[in-house]
Amino acid sequence: MTQLQFNLDMDFLKDSVLHSNLDTVVKSALVLVLNEFMEKERDKYLQAAAYERSSERLDYRNGYYERELIMSLGKLTLKVPRTRNGEFSTALFEKYARHDQALVLSMIEMVVNGVSTRKVTQIVEQLCGESVSKSLVSSLTQKLDPIINTWASRSLSxxxxxxxxxxxxxxxxxxxxxxxxxxxxxxxxxxxxxxxxxxxxxxxxxxxxxxxxxxxxxxxxxxxxxxxxxxxxxxxxxxxxxxxxxxxxGWQRCNVHFKRNIIEKLPKKGSEDFRIMLKRIFEAVTLEDTRKFKAELMDKYAENQKYEKALNVLDDGFEDTVQYMNFPEGIRVHIRSTNSLERLNQEVRRRERVxxxxxxxxxxxxxxxxxxxxxxxxxxxxxxxxxx
CATH class of the missing domain: 3.30.420 (Nucleotidyltransferase; domain 5)
Structure with a gap:
């Protein structure tokens, strides 16, 4: 395992703690540690320390380049060592990739759960002290594409x-x-x-x-x-x-939509008894009772022109709307309408409105x-x- 050995100016550090923002001190100390960690990694890769003559040397130092690492306490700017042949690669960013990944996943989850990209950028800035662009948030969500495509095309056989x-x-x-x-x-x-x-x-x-x-x-x-x-x-x-x-x-017409279609054709006043009889039709336990209650409703209002349109809708769509009665009683309440799918659509709408x-x-x-x-x-x- 790579050993880290470096010296800190304790007087300087104490003064910084007393007179500076503690977050700044922690970030500075962490930058120092991580930079030193990468320096030791390069020494190990080269099999030679700085200015050391060695027959086992694999390559030579070639300066540094800057790279940012976003963590929970903010953005760190690190000096990443390079070698001439370019084959050296630090394990530091792989080691801390889970921090970046956690941030990315959190941002994606916020978007999926109905938080606008503008609000996401504000939240990230509050958490990390760094702002992110709306375009970055949008580009991160594209990481979902292969996952969504795999799920949407999975086998159903x-x-x-x-x-x-x-x-x-x-x-x-x-x-x-x-x-x-x-x-x-x-x-x-x-x-x-x-x-x-x-x-x-x-x-x-x-x-x-x-x-x-x-x-x-x-x-x-x-x-x-x-x-x-x-x-x-x-x-x-x-x-x-x-x-x-x-x-x-078989095809089952949504029970809820069907009753709504009938009610829309009713007179605005004086239709309470009709509504009660209509409700009784779809609360019947057997298909025979359902048809019986429907026939009673049709007979009672057959001569009343105010109910002609509602009765026509009922008569035309009745059989398609009672198909669920041909299945076991325990499942009927779950298959007589598309209410479960409507609730799912509402979840989609909640995000779509944003x-x-x-x-x-x-x-x-x-x-x-x-x-x-x-x-x-x-x-x-x-x-x-x-x-x-």
Whole structure:
């Protein structure tokens, strides 16, 4: 092990402690120690001390260059020794790389958790006494790219997902010097063990049949098998894509969205009894009771023109909205709506509102992917079976 031997001017050090900022003294002392450490490393590499004649000498000294090392107490400017052949390399920066890495990871985590780049720079300055540029923070987040890409393209063939949830949300992205709207497609699922998992995401143009087909084909290419049921809203392009890409799969229209669509068609006043009967339909325990309560509601208000539009919506979408009743009772509450996916979208929105406009599509994919990975690891992975 390299031994350090150097002398400190104790009188000077005492005076510095008494009359100077203690942080400055500590930083100066640390610079001295680290510089001496690297000097001894070079001596060991050369197998000769300064001005020493030795037949075992491997190379010659060639001055120094400056390099900065950011640590928790601030930025240190060190004198790194060089040799003529350039093959000498100090182990110091590898030794302290974990400090740099911890700082980088902390900055990335702040960004992912909804802290703006401007606030990140302020926090780093308070912690380390040094400012960092917004562009540096942005460039550091690019370190996430290989991690996000690996996660988003991982194989899904080893697990069967009987229930898959699909939804799209819109974000703003700069493209060709313009701000455009882009759709973010997100898929989640419930496994045979009744645990939740986030399957993946994609950023594409406006929500359409073709774009949904591409997203489902991407999931299939990663090994996903046709599920028993897909739960989503009533977007026609999505419905057609599900029928094409997942043959034999049932479709469950989101229960919450469906009831909202019906209520929007109701008169603003005097519809309390209708709402109560509507609620009873979707609280029924059996499919037979569900259909019975629906028929009673239709009969009661059939002659009232004020409820004609609401009844038409109910009648047209009813069967698609009660598909969850064909599955075990314990899982029904979890598959009748896209509420779980809506909550996930809210986590994405919380960060997206800070950014407002993504600089490009890749930055949107990176950030949203990081949020989804974080949610998977910290929320879904720690939950027990949904039916236990």
């Amino acid at each position: 080893s697990t069967y997902y009987p229930y898959v949830f699909l939804d799209a949300m819109y974000i703003k992205v700069r493209e060709h010097h313009q701000v455009v709207s882009k759709a973010v497609y997100i898929a989640t699922a419930i496994t045979e063990e009744n645990t939740r998992e986030i399957l993946g995401l994609s950023v594409d143009h406006v929500e359409s049949y073709d774009s949904w087909c591409r997203f489902l084909q991407q999931l299939k290419s990663r090994g996903i098998q046709s599920p028993k049921l897909v739960i989503s809203d009533a977007h026609q392009g999505l419905q057609k894509a599900i029928q094409r890409e997942f043959l034999g799969t 950014i407002r406009i993504f600089p490009n599509t890749q930055s949107a994919f990176r950030l949203i992917g990081a949020v989804l990975m974080h949610y998977q690891e910290n929320d879904y992975s720690n939950r027990k079976s949904l039916t236990k």
